[in-house]
Amino acid sequence: MMKKSILITVALLLVFTLAACSAPQAVEETAQTADAVTSEPAVTESPSAEKVQLTIAAAASLTDVTAEIAEAYKAAAPDVELTFTYASSGNLQTQIEEGAPVDIFMSAAQKQMNALEDEKLLADGTRSDLLENKVVLIVPADSALDITGFEDLATDKVSTVALGDPASVPAGQYAEEVLTSLQILDKVKEKANYGSDVRQVLTWVESGNVDCGVVYATDAATSDTVKVICEAPEGSVKAIVYPVAVLEQSANKEAAMQFIDFMKTDEIAAIFEKYGFKIA
């Protein structure tokens, strides 16, 4: 009796393992045929043609707007399939340096793009500035704290501040610039809770578990459970520019450039502006 149940268990495990192994294999095969297609984007209708796969590493603050742009691109180029991966720009930079199969990099700061350019990982002539943004100070919507500006972060009114990790999150770097220009960086650092990307900072403020946080104006606009107190003071932070580039390792450079050009059209500019971005 015991032997039989052991046999059955082992048999089931084998079946599951085989099923698990074959599933990703099927996915792999379709991906390989897609790469085999020439990078010339097919304008002609061919319903059974293999799709061009583009992987785009985008900064976390671009999460919502790129979803809408991807929808719009489906109509413009039905044979191109876009896959977005979101994280902090620093995190994405590390992933790309370690060989992540990415075609396009949309960073929230020049620093990460510069690093990749220095390492010769960008395709020549494909880098350009796409968007501009602003950082704002936010509090939970039901906050009763009397905070009126960035200066209040150094006072006792505030016990925890959510910031992006300045080592890898551009929003954190910009926040540090603002705080440095106001000369309160050291005081605020003692109460800083570092998020791994700007959306985590937003979530923390939304949850009410921190007193306030610094995110992009565009992130604050996506949430109705936070209140914007103010923008970064004039001149406290250098221009916040989002560069974009195609990576040298990409097997679909032409399709990638076409998508970047698509993002620069007036139609898409309107979508960006709807979310609060400025066109660079």
Place this chain on the structure above:
Amino acid sequence: MDFSPLWLSLRVALLATLITFCLGLLAARLVAGMRRAKGLVDGLFTLPLVLPPTVVGFFLLVIFGKNGFIGQMLAQIGAPVVFTWQGAVIASMVVSFPLMYRTARGAFEQMDQNLLAAGRTLGMSEWRLFYKVMLPNSIPSIMAGTVLAFARALGEFGATIMLAGNIPGKTQTVSVAIYTAVQAGNWDLAYEWMGIIVSISFVTIVLMNAWGRYGTRYRRETEKEWH
């Protein structure tokens, strides 16, 4: 190099292990003596071991957060745990509890039940039985459970970062510090932390194993003398 993550990790892990040690033994004794709802309660206590740490962290955040059941009570007495080192202790404690509990329970159920029966005929209360008979006879397993619990508490990451966040100097444990360093591309720092934590973990486990063996050997030798 800023060593605050190390002191923080040790402080959190030691405190969490201490709490887990007490609670785990009590829970094991409770379940070992149960008859009816044993499976259900055991499942509940073992759950944090099986769940992904991020799920545990999310669950703790919901309970202890500003809008959570326990969180609101704590906020009223002015002691919130979210994004504090106490939160890190709670997170580590919850994930290491099942390890202590299961090893202790296994020991209690496998020990010679005749000893307990003998104790009861001699009129020992259940508490004295637990303290004087069950625990001393389960020392090797309890040591093993404690080592596992400490190791788990020291290495906890997912639940910690969700409940305690990443505040350098206050809640940035070594595991969080390594994560932050790798995210920032600061591999040198990550390597340094890795070396430190591997050494500490290894030494701790070797020491505790040696201690456990010493305790058992001493007992065995003393028993030989009595015969």
